[in-house]
Amino acid sequence: ETVMTQSPATLSVSPGERATLSCRASQSVSSNLAWYQQKPGQAPRLLISGTSTRATGIPARFSGSGSGTEFTLTISSLQSEDFAVYYCQQYNNWPWTFGQGTKVEIK
């Protein structure tokens, strides 16, 4: 199966700063890559699909890029509500698989 590796495991960022999260696939997933946000006690929430398409209601400060095996989620100016865990997920190769997550914490 396709292994998704996220880095770093934890990212310490000050409010208002930019956060850059990485996701690497063990084989090409084309552009079939999604990102999810999870806050404590909540289910994951879809942020981005198709590498760069924001889901309904997701602010423009969230952007995604990449293709093949290397992907990036960028949060341009972190707000207090953005401190959470972020997961990538590929849906190009069966079975669908998730990364282990990057925790974005307040610096």
Added chain:
Amino acid sequence: QVQLQQSGPGLVKPSQTLSLTCAISGNTVSSNSVTWNWVRQSPTRGLEWLGRTYYRSKWSNDYAESVKSRITINPDTSKNQFSLQLKSVTPEDTAVYYCVEVISGIFVYWGQGTVVAVSS
């Protein structure tokens, strides 16, 4: 807007069967454009897809290799819901379990999650 409401016990004894149900509103379990999935999350295994059921002129299922011998996912069209049964559970099956509507591989709508502990 699709909403998924999970129900089921939060404590299961070792060797017994874990059973959860996911009630669907805003869509039908017989939809031929989505799949109905179960995912679990634990500190050791992260987010782990377990299996799915879906209708494409007939009902089909797919299961993760890690649980294939123990899992059953069934639709219930009369109640517009689907269920998860996981047999012969061990403490390694302790996790938060989610039901999810998946559209073209994207995990769009999630249930609220059920914390399931396997303990005697």
